[in-house]
Amino acid sequence: MTTPLLLIEDTPSLQMVYRSVLTSAGHAVRVAATAADGLAAFTEVKPSVVLLDLVLPDRDGLDLMADMLAQRPEVHVIVITANGSINKAVEAMRAGAHDFLVKPFDETRFLGAVDNALTGRPPAGRAARPAPRPRAAPATASPASDAFIGASEAMERIHAKIRSVARSMATVFITGESGTGKELCALAVHDNSARASGPFIALNCGAIPQDLLESEVFGHVKGSFTGAISDKPGAAAAADGGTLFLDEICEMAPALQTKLLRFLQTSTVQPVGATRPRKVNVRIVCATNQDPLEAVRRGRFREDLYYRLFVVPIHMPPLRERGEDVIEIARAALQRFSAEEGRNFTGFSPEVETLFLRHPWPGNVRQLLNVIRHVVVLNDGGLVTPAMLPESLPRGLEAAAPEPERDHAAAADPTRLGDLIGRPLAEVERLLIEATLARCNGSVPKAARMLELSPSTLYRKIEGWKDA
Structure with missing residues (x-):
């Protein structure tokens, strides 16, 4: 268990x-x-x-x-x-x-x-694959790359675009929801390029504190700041001759966006504390789960950097738009996890397959793989039935129905405000936020959209209650 x-x-x-x-x-x-x-x-x-x-x-x-x-x-x-x-x-x-x-x-x-x-992998943002990699022939994934399994029309377009763009030096900008396989897409671009034998360096811009991100990208020299006890090359230099993958690019601080733009224009890096720049030969692939153009409109992402990076866009489709791919991915994962755990599963019951096809999969392929792993670990084998699925996954098909529209008229009913009159505004705000979070099943991004706030603002408010 x-x-x-x-x-x-x-x-x-x-x-x-x-x-x-x-x-x-x-x-x-x-x-x-x-x-x-x-x-x-x-x-x-x-x-x-x-x-x-x-x-x-x-x-x-x-x-x-x-x-x-x-x-x-x-x-x-x-x-x-x-x-x-x-x-x-x-x-x-x-x-x-x-x-x-x-x-x-x-x-x-x-x-x-x-x-x-x-x-057991190293933390995101500090993980790298600097060792040479053999070049992969087709733009398809390895057996472990479940996000790329499937023959849906959407994925066929992805494979075709990867095969076409991989041969060039053009910057690739990958968008898509969390869990759709954006890093696997970046790897496929790298593996099908002439740089496949070079390093693939992945850096998660949202996983590193902003005051450390410049050092992570461009490196630093010994003594350039407190804690810099030795020279560090940085991700851009480590990717020389290969591909630098910048995930969650829209989370990058504005000051560092300026330096990244200069790097793209000059192909040179200057570590923190260094006096001379260094020339590198790097291909940039970046990704975000946000709408990058909306980030530009809101002033969180430089417009000139956006147009510099947004050369060849690839949008990874959510699992709910990939039709029968969900069954293919589930079957491949069941076979792989069964071998890893020493189980003997024969497949999925028709009820489970129907449920998988109807479920919206908000966590995309990552969520599906967690469900399959849960089934394999907690059961001995045989045919996967609905009773084997985790409790967090709805059993009934009605669970896939969309959420009902909010009753704006009822929400605006002044007779429901009586319990709030006389309370401090901060207390009313907290009650509203907690009620909205409960309606959104704890999802901060959903609650933030409903309240017309940024998720970071909502997180700060929740954290502030702890210190109150």
Whole structure:
């Protein structure tokens, strides 16, 4: 039986948000609100991954992490800290944490950190593939690259565009929802290019604190700032002769966008603290789960950089628009996971396949793979039936029906405002936000859209309640 993730977080609203995101992605979660309860749960369930807020009411999170690592050194701890506590996150990494999350963070970064911890991969944004890779002939994925399995019309167009663009030096801009396989698309472009034997360096711009991102991209020299104890080449130099993949490009700070534009224009990098630039030969592939043009309109992304990068766009379609591909991906994943876990599954029942075709899959391929992994780990084999599916996945087909329209007339009914009159405005705001989060099943992005706020603003408000 698979062990749940352990989430140690004392703020109820954040507990609800984090748990909802994790369960929607197919993960089982055990929640604790204090260090004492967290350590007891850690001893009981023996999780492989712990999500640990460093600020707890009864004990310092670093001390708790030390106790957990002393018990089980193999556990992967992801520490969660506020924006003003970067030094504490760095201290946690030195003490043995696998990764850190700085609030506010989005669902993509959150789930990416968890996926990396579960598979033992290095943290997102610090993972690289500098070793030479053999060139792949067709623009198709390996058996493990489930997002590229399928023969739908949408994916055929993707394969054709990859085959065409891979032979050029043109910058590729990949868009698509979280979990659709944007990094796999970038890898396919690299593997089908003349640079396939060179390095493929992936950097997640949303996974690294902004004050460290310049050093991660362009490198630094020893002594250029506090903590720079040795020279570091940076991702752009490490990708020399190969491909640099910049994920979540729209999260890049404006000041660094200017330096990236200069890099694209001159093909030179100048590490922090260096006196001379260095020429490199790098192909840029970038990706975002946002609308980049909307980011330009809002002033969060430079227009000149957008037009410099947006040369060959590739949009990865969501799983719900890929028809029968969902069944092909599920069958391939079932076969692969069965072999890994020593199980003997024969396929899916017609009811399960129908449910898979009807389900909207908000987490896309990532969510589907988590569902299949859940089934394989918790069952011995045979035909997959609806009873084997995780509880987070609706059994009935009616679950795929769209959410009902909001009753604006009822919401505007002044007779329902009586309980709020006389309360402080901050308290009314908190009640409204918590009610909206509950309606959106804990999804901060959905609640933010409903409230016409940015997700980062909503995260900051939720975090502020903790300090109040």
